[in-house]
Amino acid sequence: MTKDFNITRRVALGLVAGAMAMGLAQPAAAEVDFGGQTIEWIIPFSAGGGSDTWARFNAPLLSKYLPGQPTVVVVNEPGGGSTKGTNLFAARAKPDGLTILGTSGSTQFPYLLGDPRVRYEYKDWKIAMAGPTGGVVYTTPSLGLKAPEDIAMLKGKDLVYASQGATSLDLVPLLGFRLMGFNVQHVFGFKGRGDGRLAFERAEVNIDYQTSSAYIKNVKPLVDAGQAVPLFSWGVLNEAGEVVRDPTFPELPSFVEAYQTLTGAAPSGPEYDAYFAFFTAGFPAQKMVFLPKDTPDDIVAAYQKAFEDMKADPDYQANAEAVLGTYEQVTGPLAQALFEKGTTISPDLRKQVADMLAADYGVKLGEE
The missing domain is CATH 3.40.190.10 (Periplasmic binding protein-like II)
Incomplete structure (x- = not known):
């Protein structure tokens, strides 16, 4: 796969050195076993879009490399600019590794702007993988x-x-x-x-x-x-x-x-x-996969290892660029750093955009 995006993701965002300094170690995941289980991957968008395409490409490979090779099923829960399905995940997902969430910039932006439809808090989740896109x-x-x-x-x-x-x-x-x-x-x-x-x-x-x-x-x-x-x-x-x-x-x-x-x-x-x-x-930090914050570290590590391992799979290497483009999906400290960048914005820019939407488009947050 082309590595042009390696430069982009380093710039991205300022990131790797600071993230490494945080010492985000990954514990061993040897005892995790999802054998015979079904994992639901919630995508809060309709079928056929970028997030759905991304998840459906990754799902069978994730299944192959998670311990026990569970069935990974993509579940579309569209609505509310992606807030509906994300709110459902926040309210219902258990910290057992059997439900994961795929978010997009469309999930980040309502959060960044303080949209009242948002009933989720990114700080309540643990990131498993980040996938930049264009x-x-x-x-x-x-x-x-x-x-x-x-x-x-x-x-x-x-x-x-x-x-x-x-x-x-x-x-x-x-x-x-x-x-x-x-x-x-x-x-x-x-x-x-x-x-x-x-x-x-x-x-x-x-x-x-x-x-x-x-x-x-x-x-x-x-x-x-x-x-x-x-x-x-x-x-x-x-x-x-x-x-x-x-x-x-x-x-x-x-x-x-x-x-x-x-x-x-x-x-x-x-x-x-x-x-x-x-x-x-919205783009360098666009696609992310999350588990609830109380998910045990060994389960989070199992997901991170599976996402890393699948990148060496021949099917992934043969098809990833054609499906995803020349963007490298990342885990660990870089994913954490992208996560933080993608869910942070200055109060001044937040107010500037919210005021513009209200004045020029008649959009009050939560009332699109």
């Missing part, structure tokens, strides 16, 4: 575009976007499109990005984005068939903390490049600061 924005050729360099043709067009909600991961495109000056109607209430893609295929919306795994699986065929035009990827962070092209999509400009094509200048100012904060929290 995403690609695309549009329809019916608007006249043929390639990413035609992006200026979208200026002045009436665009419609299917959103899970203003405090979901769809906050990144909301802030990004706004920064670019696009006229976008955000239709809130979709249960997952997979539903947004289906709305695009039905021509109910004309601009969409999918996280990398869903884009590779479900949108690239549309591009190849001439039914979608990619515009840009969100990009990744280089060693200097700058946004550069995503190595999974090297042919596509990053968000920053697309912005420069539109305006002739690099993005800057308070609106870009807000966009950048949520992009950073």
Whole structure:
């Protein structure tokens, strides 16, 4: 697998040295045995989106490498911009290792913004794995575009976007499109990005984005068939903390490049600061797997070891890049550091974004 993202994840986030200093040792997991058990992997999104694709790729490999080779079943619990299924996990999951949660930036963002629908506390959980990812924005050729360099043709067009909600991961495109000056109607209430893609295929919306795994699986065929035009990827962070092209999509400009094509200048100012904060929290630290906080350390260690061991599996090595992109799934101190980065934001930026959503979109937190 390509290792370009190794640089990105080191920058990511400032992280590894400090995390190592915390001395997050992993205890031995030899006595854990899930033989004959069924493990439910809760995904708080509908089927067909990036989180669902990510979990369904990992689930059989996780089953193979957990002690006792239990059956791992992905359970979709969509709703509330992912808060519904996450609240259920927080309320019901027992610390026995038989229920795990997969979160996304759409789960982090309501928490970061203080959305009253959130009845979960990230500090109540133990992380097993973190999976950074990216995403690609695309549009329809019916608007006249043929390639990413035609992006200026979208200026002045009436665009419609299917959103899970203003405090979901769809906050990144909301802030990004706004920064670019696009006229976008955000239709809130979709249960997952997979539903947004289906709305695009039905021509109910004309601009969409999918996280990398869903884009590779479900949108690239549309591009190849001439039914979608990619515009840009969100990009990744280089060693200097700058946004550069995503190595999974090297042919596509990053968000920053697309912005420069539109305006002739690099993005800057308070609106870009807000966009950048949520992009950073939402993508380098986007996909995470959790267990309840009272889960014994040996069970947590068993999960971490399984996620590490499966990366050496021939099936994983043969297919991971095609499904997930060039992003390395991580455990231990780096996962802990990404976890902390992805669930922390300054009060000033939180207030800035909440005030903007209320004033310009009529969105009060919890009432999308």
